[in-house]
Amino acid sequence: MRRRIFTDFDGPIMDVSERYYQVYLYCLDKICKPEQVVTTLSKSEFWELKRSQVTEKEIASLSGFEDEKQSVAFAHLRRATVHTNPYFSYDRLLENAIPALEKAQQLKIDLAVMTMRRRSELEPVLDKYNLRRFFPSDRIFCLDDDYVKTVDIQDKPKLMKMAQANLPVVQQQWMIGDTEADIIAAQTYDVPAIAVLSGIRNHTQLEKYKPNQIAPNLICAINELVDL
Numbered sequence: 128m129r130r131r132i133f134t135d136f137d138g139p140i141m142d143v144s145e146r147y148y149q150v151y152l153y154c155l156d157k158i159c160k161p162e163q164v165v166t167t168l169s170k171s172e173f174w175e176l177k178r179s180q181v182t183e184k185e186i187a188s189l190s191g192f193e194d195e196k197q198s199v200a201f202a203h204l205r206r207a208t209v210h211t212n213p214y215f216s217y218d219r220l221l222e223n224a225i226p227a228l229e230k231a232q233q234l235k236i237d238l239a240v241m242t243m244r245r246r247s248e249l250e251p252v253l254d255k256y257n258l259r260r261f262f263p264s265d266r267i268f269c270l271d272d273d274y275v276k277t278v279d280i281q282d283k284p285k286l287m288k289m290a291q292a293n294l295p296v297v298q299q300q301w302m303i304g305d306t307e308a309d310i311i312a313a314q315t316y317d318v319p320a321i322a323v324l325s326g327i328r329n330h331t332q333l334e335k336y337k338p339n340q341i342a343p344n345l346i347c348a349i350n351e352l353v354d355l
């Protein structure tokens with residue numbers, strides 16, 4: 128039986144928490160007025176807020192930017208900075224990711240990566256960690272460098288549409304990801320969705336979108352689905 132796993136990149140494979148935290152620290156510093164007292168959240172406080180989907184404006188106000196103008200400026204600067212160099216260099220490969228991908232490959236499960244990263248943000252990282260052995264070029268679904276982003280929950284289903292139209296048919300397929308965008312992209316095309324907790328959403332947030340399963344991380348997700 129032919130089986131396929133689509134995996135998201137950030138969340139199941141890469142840990143982006145340090146990048147997001149470093150950008151938070153940068154924005155705090157840039158938006159802060161001289162003499163202004165701010166409250167710097169710890170990394171774990173900050174990341175738990177992100178996982179709970181607390182908005183950037185709320186994170187700004189929790190950090191001491193009480194006036195509206197400052198919290199809006201903070202949110203804008205964050206958005207403009209988070210997907211830029213040198214911040215990508217803070218990303219780390221999750222420890223379970225390679226063993227998980229190797230296991231899927233040993234089981235002859237077809238692998239594809241589906242990510243909202245742009246090609247130029249993805250390919251150097253695939254090379255850096257030798258991940259192309261899992262994802263040949265026709266199994267890479269990402270945004271072109273000139274693609275005009277809308278919102279993830281609209282952009283990601285477009286990638287799934289392309290994948291479903293172009294890849295060989297399989298008897299079983301799954302999408303593994305860490306956000307609502309992954310779940311919605313999968314559900315739109317009747318692909319079962321497995322949410323993982325190793326990324327930017329917590330259990331409470333993921334549950335709202337009714338994934339087929341919620342697993343701690345990529346390797347647990349793969350273990351569960353091969354047992355089905």
Ligand SMILES: [Mg+2]
Nearest residue numbers: 135137138305
């Ligand atoms: Mg993700």
